[in-house]
Amino acid sequence: MKKLINDPKTLVAEMLEGAVRQAPGQVLLAGESVVLRRDATPPNIGRVAVLSGGGSGHEPAHAGYVGEGMLTAAVAGDVFTSPSSDAVLAGLRAVTGEAGALLIVKNYTGDRLNFGLAAEILRGEGKPVEIVVVADDVALRDTVPKTRRRGIAGTVLVHKIAGAAAERGGDLAEVARLASAAAADLGSMGLALEPCIVPAAGKAGFALGESEIELGLGIHGEPGVRRASMQPAAALVEILLSAIADDLALKRGERCVLLVNGLGGTPPMELDVVAREALAQAEARGLVVERAWTGTLLSALDMRGCSLSLLRVDDARLALLDAPTGAPAWPGGGHLNRDMHLAAAETPAREEQNAPVPAEMEAMRRVSLAVMSAMEAAEAELTDLDARAGDGDLGASLARGAEAVRALPSGAWADPPTALRSMADALRRAIGGSSGPFYATGLMRAARELAIGTSDARAVAAAMKAACDAIAELGGAQEGDRTMLDALCPAERALSDSVAAGESLPTAFARAEEAARNGAAASAQMSPRLGRASYLGERALGIPDAGAVAVSIWLRAIAEALRS
Known part of the structure; x- marks a missing residue:
């Protein structure tokens, strides 16, 4: 168990001190785990005091709801343990004037006993006190009578309603009636x-399987009903x-x-x-x-x-929920956005979107889709690599990009530059992070290198070099920085050398794939200088760069598709 605490025995006191130190409108009652409104003492403020509390471990409840327009005081017990009746009584005595006090109690035996006893003692001292019990857990509807259900998170709404009613000057009977009616609804x-994991126990209260x-x-770490x-x-x-x-x-x-x-x-x-x-x-x-x-x-x-x-709710209850409060943990607002979508500018329709794919482009389309299949198949591998030395999103990102390319209309494959630009647009929209901009930039630069209808090997090699240069310029990286360039740059050189030697494109891409694979493997021994892996320093050693591995995978897909 790892917890940012000093000692379980002093946890509650230290937690309350830390919270109240940041809330100028609150004070701690000396010698007690009780948080009070600073302006609620002495108890002659002329309004009903609203108190709640219970075991700690429910933060920001209950101290976070102490403030103008909400709770007057909150009483904290040990973790998941009801506060003592003496602690509740101390809180009541500190804030209860002639207008009396309302205790809002979640329906747990310890809370009912200790808050109830404290209320009875204060009544004996001549102060009016009412109790509202919240039992909002509907999961127990088939297990216990309604009066024995647990009180859980909906209690916060009862705090708000009662606190607002007291703040506007309602008497004890009215504040109690409004709180009780809210609890019933x-x-x-x-x-x-x-x-x-309870700090004092050091282990979970129950175990759950993976699924x-x-x-x-x-709300006390206990198992559910099923x-x-x-x-x-x-x-x-x-x-x-x-x-x-x-x-x-x-x-x-x-x-x-x-x-x-x-x-x-x-x-x-x-x-x-x-x-x-x-x-x-x-x-x-x-x-x-x-x-x-x-x-x-x-x-x-x-x-x-x-x-x-x-x-x-009705208008009256909604007004109480909307009433201002100084409680630091109340989230405020709550208003809904009824018209949250703004229509995006429409992309101009292209007449050629549904045009048939030219025969000379079928090969490029087939190879491109083979690359997308390879990216989808490698999702788990790339996710694992990226998670070990990055943020773990590369596999899913490239799979999303592959899906976007598959969805391109037939008109996107009109010619090589159009196809590359279309793929760039698809990847730019589908992939977040750094991969989307890198791949989109590389494809757009490559598209500019290709003349319409050109598909000879030298043009392809020139386009590959242009893409590699564009990615390096955009990211500011170079070989040896442990990025995708450590696979892409060797691949580009191998491709260009093979083409210059007069070898065919299938052979050239096979040589490029081998160079990329070797470059990706070598990246495991490189100290990262850019990207998220750079934050790990030497701890990233031994793990190949996921971006470089991705390059080797899609180059292998191109090489295999060309061979077939």
Whole structure:
């Protein structure tokens, strides 16, 4: 287990100090793991105090939601452990005035007991206190009564509604009523791709196979209600969204808000994919999604996975969600982009796009498609090489480029320059990173070297040299820098020498392929001076450059196609 901590025993205190140090609107209650609004003490501010909390490990919950318009205080326990009743009581005493306090409690036994006992003690001291329990986990609908479901990420929306109601001056009965009604109209469900590791335990709470996931889990590293196979995001979202919408009995035309929550180890890229699917599927159900928030709002340490929450809304509830807040972790906004696409300028239509391929161009087209097949077949090999000394995207990039070239219309093969320019355009659009510009530039320069209808060996050799020079100019590299040029430049020289000696193109490309293969192999012993591999320095030694290997692969495809 690797964790950026000092000692599990001091983890919570140090985490809270680090967070509050960055939040000028917050203070720590001396001697307690309690975070308070700076302007909420002493407790004579004349408004209802809204408190929540629970075990740590759910960051940014709960301290991240302490601020104007949201929580007045948050009480933190040890990792995945309820805070003590004394800690809750200390927080209540620090912020509760005559207007009273509302405790928002997630439906776990420890939280209910400790928050409930603290509330009872404060009531005995003459202060009004109400409790709202959030039990939004719809995964347990067939397992336990509704009152015994867990409270999970949707609780954050209840925090926002109650905090906004208190901020505008609502009395305790109104704030509690609004929070309770929101909790009743709320449903959530989560899934895990990988478990989390509790610092004190040093190991995961459960194990998953390579293609397994857990559905319907809580937020404390425990297993879910059932295990399932990994599926595309759309299918997983369908499982979660259907369960939530069905449990809430949401009907076509009803208004709601959506929360897509990361569980701690899920990158924003994946959460945005989930949000896209959830919004599309909710709208396909006829639901009117008024707001949506995506991010890690209530985590389970470093668990990889997510949860979805839906909350039924009307204008009044939406106004509370839209109300301003100073809580540092509230994502804000939530407004949806209803018109997100701008039409691209249309590419002028070419009359020759569907023209038949001239007979003299069939050979070039056949050879080019053979190269594309070779790139597709080498995807895994190139991905592995690139991942060992780069960013791992080369195999997939070249496979995408191959697919784009295959999709070219017949008119793209009108003559050699047109074919090279068309392939350059296809690769430029399909391949990101550095490979797309390099290949597109090389092909465009080669196209300029070829006169229409010219296909003699000397013209081909000249085009190859022009492409090699263009790539070197664009990237600023040269042989020996451990790039694709370490295969391409020797290949170009071998091709030119063979053609100058009067040898045929099949023979010339066979010699070029051999030179490229030797150059790619030699790159394994070169210290990288350009590209991402240069960041590894000597650690890249022993691994051939993936770009150089790719050159040797497509040259081999050309040589074999010409021989056949």
